[in-house]
Amino acid sequence: MQFSGRRRKLAVHSQNDLYSHCLQLYVQPPLENISLSEFETFAVERLKLLKTVENLGVSYVKTTEQYTKKLHAEISNLNFPHKAEVDEASFTKSQVGPSEYEKRRKDHISHFILRLAYCQTEDLRRWFIQQEMDLFRHRFNDLSSKYKTEFLHKNNLKYDTLSADEKMNLKDQLINSTFGFSGITIVEQDFYKVPFQDALDLIRTRKVFLRGGYAYIPHQDIVTIVLNDFRTRLSKALALTARSLPAVQSDERLQPLLNHLSHAYVGQDYSIQKNIGKISLEQIDPLSAKSFPLCMRQLHKSLRENHHLRHGGRMQYGLFLKGIGLTLEQALQFWRSEFIRGKVDADKFDKAYAYSIRHMFGKEGKRTDYTPYSCMKVILSNPPSQGDYHGCPFRHSDPELLKQKLQSYKLSPSGIVQILELVKGMHYQLACQKYFELTHNIEDAGFSLNHPNQYFMESQRLLGGVKEIKKEVEVPQKVQENSVTNGTSVSRQPNTTQAMEEMGDLDSYFADE
Amino acid sequence: MSNSDYDPACLPDLLPLYYRRLFPFSQYYRWLSYGGVTKNYFQNREFSFTLKDDIYVRYQSFSTQNELEKEMQKMNPYKIDIGAVYSHRPSQHNTVKSGTFQALEKELVFDIDMTDYDDVRSCCSAADICSKCWTLMTIAIRILDRALREDFGFQHLLWVYSGRRGVHCWVCDEAARKLSVAARSAVAEYLSLVKVRKKKKKKNNTYISHYFLQYAIVGQELLSSKEGVDKVLNLLPEDILCDLLLHYQSEKNPTKRWERLKTLVHQKRQATSKKGGQYFDKEIMLQYCYPRLDVNVSKGVNHLLKSPFSVHPKTGRISVPIDLRNLDKFDPFEVPTISLICEELDKPRPDEEEEDDTKDKENEIEAGERRKIRDFKRTSLAKYIKLFDQFLDSVARSRKGDMLKKSDLQKDF
Numbered sequence: 001m002q003f004s005g006r007r008r009k010l011a012v013h014s015q016n017d018l019y020s021h022c023l024q025l026y027v028q029p030p031l032e033n034i035s036l037s038e039f040e041t042f043a044v045e046r047l048k049l050l051k052t053v054e055n056l057g058v059s060y061v062k063t064t065e066q067y068t069k070k071l072h073a074e075i076s077n078l079n080f081p082h083k084a085e086v087d088e089a090s091f092t093k094s095q096v097g098p099s100e101y102e103k104r105r106k107d108h109i110s111h112f113i114l115r116l117a118y119c120q121t122e123d124l125r126r127w128f129i130q131q132e133m134d135l136f137r138h139r140f141n142d143l144s145s146k147y148k149t150e151f152l153h154k155n156n157l158k159y160d161t162l163s164a165d166e167k168m169n170l171k172d173q174l175i176n177s178t179f180g181f182s183g184i185t186i187v188e189q190d191f192y193k194v195p196f197q198d199a200l201d202l203i204r205t206r207k208v209f210l211r212g213g214y215a216y217i218p219h220q221d222i223v224t225i226v227l228n229d230f231r232t233r234l235s236k237a238l239a240l241t242a243r244s245l246p247a248v249q250s251d252e253r254l255q256p257l258l259n260h261l262s263h264a265y266v267g268q269d270y271s272i273q274k275n276i277g278k279i280s281l282e283q284i285d286p287l288s289a290k291s292f293p294l295c296m297r298q299l300h301k302s303l304r305e306n307h308h309l310r311h312g313g314r315m316q317y318g319l320f321l322k323g324i325g326l327t328l329e330q331a332l333q334f335w336r337s338e339f340i341r342g343k344v345d346a347d348k349f350d351k352a353y354a355y356s357i358r359h360m361f362g363k364e365g366k367r368t369d370y371t372p373y374s375c376m377k378v379i380l381s382n383p384p385s386q387g388d389y390h391g392c393p394f395r396h397s398d399p400e401l402l403k404q405k406l407q408s409y410k411l412s413p414s415g416i417v418q419i420l421e422l423v424k425g426m427h428y429q430l431a432c433q434k435y436f437e438l439t440h441n442i443e444d445a446g447f448s449l450n451h452p453n454q455y456f457m458e459s460q461r462l463l464g465g466v467k468e469i470k471k472e473v474e475v476p477q478k479v480q481e482n483s484v485t486n487g488t489s490v491s492r493q494p495n496t497t498q499a500m501e502e503m504g505d506l507d508s509y510f511a512d513e
Numbered sequence: 514m515s516n517s518d519y520d521p522a523c524l525p526d527l528l529p530l531y532y533r534r535l536f537p538f539s540q541y542y543r544w545l546s547y548g549g550v551t552k553n554y555f556q557n558r559e560f561s562f563t564l565k566d567d568i569y570v571r572y573q574s575f576s577t578q579n580e581l582e583k584e585m586q587k588m589n590p591y592k593i594d595i596g597a598v599y600s601h602r603p604s605q606h607n608t609v610k611s612g613t614f615q616a617l618e619k620e621l622v623f624d625i626d627m628t629d630y631d632d633v634r635s636c637c638s639a640a641d642i643c644s645k646c647w648t649l650m651t652i653a654i655r656i657l658d659r660a661l662r663e664d665f666g667f668q669h670l671l672w673v674y675s676g677r678r679g680v681h682c683w684v685c686d687e688a689a690r691k692l693s694v695a696a697r698s699a700v701a702e703y704l705s706l707v708k709v710r711k712k713k714k715k716k717n718n719t720y721i722s723h724y725f726l727q728y729a730i731v732g733q734e735l736l737s738s739k740e741g742v743d744k745v746l747n748l749l750p751e752d753i754l755c756d757l758l759l760h761y762q763s764e765k766n767p768t769k770r771w772e773r774l775k776t777l778v779h780q781k782r783q784a785t786s787k788k789g790g791q792y793f794d795k796e797i798m799l800q801y802c803y804p805r806l807d808v809n810v811s812k813g814v815n816h817l818l819k820s821p822f823s824v825h826p827k828t829g830r831i832s833v834p835i836d837l838r839n840l841d842k843f844d845p846f847e848v849p850t851i852s853l854i855c856e857e858l859d860k861p862r863p864d865e866e867e868e869d870d871t872k873d874k875e876n877e878i879e880a881g882e883r884r885k886i887r888d889f890k891r892t893s894l895a896k897y898i899k900l901f902d903q904f905l906d907s908v909a910r911s912r913k914g915d916m917l918k919k920s921d922l923q924k925d926f
Contacts, residue, residue, distance in 0.1 A: 196665060197692070200699035210703075213666030213688070 019104035021147070022081040023139050025155055025230060026237075030109045036253055039113060043261055045078045046110035050131040055448050057134055058427055071138050080107050082139060116248055117261035119241040124262050129234050136230055140223050152222065162191040162216065170216065173209050178218060190219045198225055279325045281334055287324075291459035293452045294393045294435055295378060296320050298405075302389040307342025312382050312390040314353075316373055318360050323372035323453035328361045374451045375429050394419075394428040411438050519829030519850040525565065527851045528589040528824070534888045535854060536585070536822060537898050542578035543905050544685075545595075548912050557617075559596030559603040561817050562588055571596075571817075572603040591826045594817040598690075616815035618691055621667075621684035621700065624818065625653050628678065629805040642678050642845060650680060651840055653804035657682060658837060660704055669908050671901075672835040674848055676825025680835065681818060685908060687915075694812055701811040704804060752781070821901070824851050833897040834904065849893035857892040 034042075052074045060067040075082045081103040098106070111132070118128035143151065167174070167187070174191065199215040201224050202208045209216045217225065249255050279287070288300040299317040303309050309317065314335075321331060335357055339349050355364060362369035375392065384391040393402055399420060406416045415438040422431040433449045440462055447458055546555045560573040562585075575581040585593075597616035599606070606614045630649050631638050637646055654672060661667045661684060671683040692700070760773050810816060823832045829850035835843055889895055 196700075197696050200695055204699040204702045206703060210664040211666075212663070 019101055019108070021151055021154055022100070022104060023136070023143065023147075023151055024104075024108065025233060026108065026111050027233070029112050030105075034109065038109075039254075040257055042106050042110040043113045043117070043257065045106070046080075046114055047261060049074060049078050049080060050114070050128070050135065052448075053131045053134050053138075054127075055430075057131075058425075058430060062134070062137070068138065068142075071135075072142075075139075079103055082142060114261070115238060115241050116245065116254075117258045119238040119245060120262070125235070125238045128238070129231060132234060133227055133231055137223060137227055140226060148219070148222070152226070155226075160193045162193060167191060170209065170211075173211070174216060178208055178216070185218075192217045192219070192222060192225075194225055198228055200228065279330075281330060284321075284334070287456075290439075290463065291456050293432055293455040294405075295391065295432075296452055296456075298393055299389050303338055307338055307340075308344070310388055310390075311356075312384065312388055314356065315360070316378060316390040318357060319370055319372040320452050320456075322360060324456050328358065328363065331357055331361070372451070372453050375432070375449065378452070379428055392428055392432075394423050394431040399423060406435075409439070411435075519852045521826060521829070523852060524591065524824070524826060524829075525589070527855050528591070529586070530855050530858070531824065531851055532582075532586045532589060534858060534884075535892065535894060537889065537901065538578055538582050540898060540901050540905060541822065542581065544901075544908075547685075547687075548909060550912065553602075554598055557599045557602055559599060559815075559817070560820075561594040561596060562590035563592035563594075564588060564590055572606050574603040574605075591824070593820040593823040595820045596817045597815045619814050619816070621686075621689040621692055621697060622811060622816070622818050623657060623682040623684075623701070623704075624675075624679060624807050624810040625650060625657075625681075625804060626675075626679040626807065629807070640678050644844065644846070647845060651843075654680060654682075654835070654837070654840060657704060657804050664703075665700065668911060669904070671821065671904055672837060673821045673832050674830070674835055674843075674845060675819060676823070676830040676832050676848075677828050681832075683818075683821070687912075692814075694814055697814070698808060698812045701806055701808040705806045705808065831894065831897070833894075834900045836900055849897075854889075854892040854894050858888060860891065 053071065056067050056070055056074075060070075072082065079098050079102075081100060114128065118124040140148065140151070162170070193214045194217050196203055196210060196213050196215050199208065199217060202217065202221060203210060203215060208218075208221065249258070284300065285304075288297050292300065296317060299309065299313050302313070303317070318331065318335070321334070326334065332354060335353060336346070336349050339353060340346055344353070358364045360370055378390070379392045379395045382390070384396050393405070397405070402423070403416060403420060406419065407413075411419075415434065419431045419434050419438075422428075422434060429449045432455070433445050436445050436449065436455060436459065437443065440459065442462070445458070447454070449455060542555065545558055556574060556576050558574060559571070560575070560581075561569065561571045562573060563569050573584070575584060596603070597619040600613065600615045600617055601609045627637075627642050627646065627650065628639055630646065637643050658670060658672070661670055661682070667684050667686045667689055669685040671685060673681045673683065675681055756777055757770075757774060761770055764770055764773065810818065819832060821832050821834060824830070825832065829852055830845075830848045831851060831854070833848055889898055
């Protein structure tokens with residue numbers, strides 16, 4: 001990899017040569033200069049795409065229409081290339097938005113940037129390879145047959161095809177052994193003779209005819225072969241990249257971005273409080289049961305019971321409360337009144353704990369207005385130990401205890417089973433989403449959960465929608481409704497380009513202690 | 514009788530004799546060197562020994578055949594396992610920078626264990642075997658052997674009796690030795706058909722049909738007992754099931770019962786005329802007879818497997834190669850035990866003198882070797898070592914053929 005290529009100028013290839021196909025295997029690294037902001041934007045957008053790939057991959061079977069449609073939509077929204085059928089005209093500046101050429105360029109560059117961020121540990125590499133493969137598979141399958149062949153040739157995957165005679169000789173075996181083929185299609189389609197080591201997935205599931213160490217693969221299944229090739233190359237490339245990484249990390253402009261990308265939350269940061277002061281303290285108790293995600297419900301409950309929370313819990317819960325609209329004064333009152341009921345007297349509270357609450361609101365120290373923690377942060381950092389109540393219950397609680405807790409919250413047994421399954425598969429945010437669906441009595445949450453405050457807003461939006469009808473009857477709810485109507489305008493799918501406007505200083509995204 | 518009353522307590526006395534006079538070291542070395550084509554192939558191979566009192570030592574490696582002999586004669590291992598060829602000498606693995614000591618190559622291996630068939634045999638269970646259920650092993654061997662040769666193109670398969678209740682297959686082709694973990698796992702899954710019942714090979718059906726009647730119906734009395742009948746009926750559709758139940762009330766002969774089943778299935782198949790009809794009878798046979806593999810044994814490149822010509826401490830039997838040309842005649846109870854062959858050592862055989870003379874003229878072997886050859890020839894081990902030799906010859910021939918091809922390609926005459 002030539003990292004210095006980014007800083008030195010090199011001959012720029014003519015547009016037509018470089019990106020002649022919408023799909024590529026990312027063999028050659030990009031050799032041009034780009035601005036830092038483009039660097040950041042590309043990286044974050046691709047990361048969003050890959051996260052969507054991951055989420056969709058878990059929520060839907062990969063061959064279903066829903067999966068394809070949703071992924072397609074995301075690819076378009078983020079301006080990545082997907083269709084091969086583009087005429088020459090749109091190669092240059094097209095009607096609206098970036099041209100096809102620009103999309104392909106972004107695809108190329110963003111992939112290589114993410115390699116830098118995801119090459120460092122085995123887990124990161126595995127994740128990156130998995131999502132890139134799924135993305136590639138989707139895009140390849142989307143191509144028409146003509147473009148598939150073009151792709152194969154451009155990428156030197158020259159497997160021999162069977163001659164017509166050979167095909168006739170093997171006709172019966174091919175029909176019997178090849179999944180989904182009849183006599184007619186055998187004649188029409190090309191069959192490739194591939195060494196079995198290159199076609200392991202098809203062999204494993206017995207989907208193709210195997211003889212003498214060669215798999216006889218129809219054209220339509222060639223994607224599996226290509227994917228294997230893709231995976232091997234990417235795996236090797238990542239290993240190489242990891243070795244060159246120290247050189248890249250010495251550049252202070254890139255280092256913070258790369259470090260944060262692998263733990264990135266790329267949605268709204270909920271630090272913009274459009275609903276400040278709309279929540280009253282008396283509402284917190286009922287809200288905790290209705291609209292808080294399980295982690296915050298747990299924290300609130302233990303605060304009420306023990307009249308105390310340790311530091312990790314105070315941070316996670318305190319910032320969340322800030323995010324739902326508590327003012328500094330409300331927060332101080334809230335925590336103070338609770339702690340006093342415990343072992344802490346008023347003086348001690350003002351001396352020790354008040355400071356840290358003000359700190360959270362950016363009124364002390366270096367005055368950073370800290371942002372509420374995203375799910376990623378809660379799940380990945382600072383695991384709770386004995387006596388702690390922070391963290392993500394789906395991730396950090398013992399499954400038995402989690403089950404009991406959910407039962408005590410009167411969730412349906414089948415729902416609990418589903419949640420536990422997701423937990424077992426390590427899909428913690430999806431488990432929380434399921435919790436949302438069960439507690440709000442809906443089929444589909446309609447959003448992809450990645451932030452506790454997002455949970456709150458979506459919940460309020462949902463409940464507000466119902467309450468709107470009963471507005472006249474339930475007066476005490478009035479205050480809440482205001483925040484709900486505000487909430488409606490603020491809350492939307494986190495993965496929009498709108499959030500991208502707030503890119504300014506990346507550090508504010510990942511505010512740490 | 515081949516048993517010669519093996520007593521595990523005698524093992525400490527028998528093993529030194531075995532390793533000093535009978536174990537085929539030169540063939541063994543010849544095998545694992547693979548013609549010396551790859552440098553240090555033998556030297557980087559891991560062996561593990563199980564010594565007396567269950568002391569287990571790993572990462573044994575040897576520089577020469579002589580060193581291997583001396584060490585084995587010194588330690589007298591109860592069990593010997595063969596592992597992978599590593600990037601460095603296994604005995605020095607602690608001195609190598611961590612992460613760089615890697616398993617590089619190993620034969621592709623399969624382990625078929627009779628206990629995996631417990632649910633389909635009524636005669637024995639767990640570690641026991643008898644001639645009735647050994648048929649299952651025969652079926653499995655035939656199916657695997659064919660699949661490995663025809664489907665995957667492998668040629669050099671060494672089938673070895675494990676000494677008690679199973680067989681191992683060592684695929685020694687160069688391509689096989691170089692397979693990755695993913696590839697090994699894919700091959701094993703391909704072969705483990707019992708789980709994935711999609712495509713059945715015609716040839717396999719022939720084997721199964723051939724053996725099924727004898728094994729399952731007669732030998733295992735599949736359709737004789739109520740349990741057996743129930744198991745079978747579970748796999749059939751409602752209408753056939755009812756008819757059979759009625760029929761079985763009067764007809765007690767299991768063979769006739771199977772015939773009726775087949776007829777009914779066939780009739781149904783004709784009637785439905787769906788593509789790929791309903792081959793319930795074949796399904797039943799497959800369920801019972803298809804090879805059951807432990808995928809984990811085959812997956813790992815560094816997996817350690819019992820070595821051929823190792824002794825089985827509980828039965829005393831030697832892990833001998835199996836002759837596939839006479840597979841039907843193979844009887845695990847006729848396999849020589851260590852006590853038998855040690856006993857045979859003392860009894861001279863008349864025809865050995867002439868054989869030796871001709872051998873000496875052809876090769877130049879020192880006295881020690883000559884004696885060794887004389888020794889094992891006296892025993893029942895002889896035919897198995899000969900089999901091993903034939904196997905090694907064919908591996909060597911094929912290697913020479915490949916090298917010729919390569920040099921031809923390089924126009925190197």
